[in-house]
Amino acid sequence: xxxxxxxxxxxxxxxxxxxxxxxxxxxxxxxxxxxxxxxxxxxxxxxxxxxxxxxxxxxxxxxxxxxxxxxxxxxxxxxxxxxxxxxxxxxxxxxxxxxxxxxxxxxxxxxxxxxx
Amino acid sequence: xxxxxxxxxxxxxxxxxxxxxxxxxxxxxxxxxxxxxxxxxxxxxxxxxxxxxxxxxxxxxxxxxxxxxxxxxxxxxxxxxxxxxxxxxxxxxxxxxxxxxxxxxxxxxxxx
Numbered sequence: 001x002x003x004x005x006x007x008x009x010x011x012x013x014x015x016x017x018x019x020x021x022x023x024x025x026x027x028x029x030x031x032x033x034x035x036x037x038x039x040x041x042x043x044x045x046x047x048x049x050x051x052x053x054x055x056x057x058x059x060x061x062x063x064x065x066x067x068x069x070x071x072x073x074x075x076x077x078x079x080x081x082x083x084x085x086x087x088x089x090x091x092x093x094x095x096x097x098x099x100x101x102x103x104x105x106x107x108x109x110x111x112x113x114x115x116x
Numbered sequence: 117x118x119x120x121x122x123x124x125x126x127x128x129x130x131x132x133x134x135x136x137x138x139x140x141x142x143x144x145x146x147x148x149x150x151x152x153x154x155x156x157x158x159x160x161x162x163x164x165x166x167x168x169x170x171x172x173x174x175x176x177x178x179x180x181x182x183x184x185x186x187x188x189x190x191x192x193x194x195x196x197x198x199x200x201x202x203x204x205x206x207x208x209x210x211x212x213x214x215x216x217x218x219x220x221x222x223x224x225x226x227x228x
Contacts, residue, residue: 004159035218042205042220043160056213090159100214102148103168107159 002027004093004108018079021111025072025093029106031055032074033099035090036065038112043090049074050097078113085111086115117188118143120208120219128225132197137222140208147209151180151191154203154221163191163204193224201226 005024013019025032033048045058049068055089063080066076072093089112094103120141129135141149148167152160154217164173166181166189173180176192203221210217 041217044150045218047215056215088157092159092161098214100209100216102165104162104165105160107161110157110159 004091004106006089006091006108006111008111009109010112010114012116013081014116015081015083017081018077019081019113020075020077021089021091021113022043023074023076023091023093023108025074025091026106029093029095030072031094031096031099031103032068032072033092033105034074034076035092036060037090038084038086039089046076048099055098081115086113088112118208118210118217119156120206120217122129122204122219124222126223126225128227131196131198131226131228134192134194135224136177137191137193137206139191139223141187141189141196141206141208141217141218142213143187143210143217145210146184146187147194147211147214149180149182149209150207150213150216151178152205152207154205156202160205188197196226198226198228200224204222 023027031050034046035043048056052068068074090110092105096103123138151163154160166182179192182189205221206219
């Protein structure tokens with residue numbers, strides 16, 4: 001069974017640009033969540049989707065957005081990139097409606113975004 | 117304020133030794149507590165998930181304990197191996213929307 005895949009793995013952008021990251025969950029999983037991890041920091045929750053609906057949202061500015069498609073694949077978009085957006089962006093999938101309830105989260109390898 | 121605090125921030129031990137990592141939380145209402153292992157540059161991997169009624173849960177050489185009264189959890193690693201070098205993160209689930217709060221992690225280094 002294939003794991004969670006994220007594309008691209010590495011990305012370099014300049015300030016002011018926008019970026020779209022993609023996440024394909026494990027087959028059969030309908031919940032996808034996104035996290036930002038900066039060096040030395042814990043994971044910061046961005047948003048969580050189930051069946052194309054956003055279930056939870058973290059405390060990030062409106063420049064960060066996401067969506068989920070009918071095949072459970074998810075994308076997140078960051079507009080008007082800032083230097084502080086440089087981070088590892090992780091995607092996690094699970095089967096149930098809320099990843100936090102009892103389901104095990106399975107993480108992808110992440111997308112390393114560098115903003116110059 | 118809902119918080120998850122882990123200690124120590126970092127820990128260095130010799131291969132073969134045991135160690136215990138701590139996690140204190142102040143969330144309400146509590147749903148469950150998880151421990152993850154994260155290797156450098158990779159996504160976290162789930163070690164255990166414990167609900168309110170579970171006091172102890174093991175996964176190989178990893179044993180997690182939970183005291184819901186004192187809001188404390190620990191992760192005990194037995195007979196450490198070099199591959200145990202990683203960050204260990206405590207995560208607490210709370211609320212009606214089952215939100216997760218992630219601790220900052222304990223960076224564990226195993227030396228030969």
